[in-house]
Amino acid sequence: MEEKDYYTEAPATKPIPLNCPWCRTQDTYDIKWLVRTKRASLPPRADERDRAKFAKAQSYMVLLDTQAMCKNMRCRKRFDISGIKTMAFI
Secondary structure, X not given: XXXXXXXXXXXXXXXXXXXXXXXXXXXXXXXXXXXXXXXOOOOOOOOHHXXXXXXXXXXXXXXXXXXXXXXXXXXXXXXXXXXOOOXXXX
């Protein structure tokens, strides 16, 4: 079995305060995440090794956006999102 058989995937957006490195303004940006929620039960075709992996599996979120565009009308430059972990356990 593959890892995606253990989880249900859904997109989500979370507001995060970020600072633009060019103009130094702080604003909240909606950042896209992929939420992988552990399923309630394992599919019936699983063997013992799959059951052991499923028991250790946890729900988590994966960061999809790598850049954001400044909301300041004078700046409007793209900057890398830094200081945020790319994966977070729920």
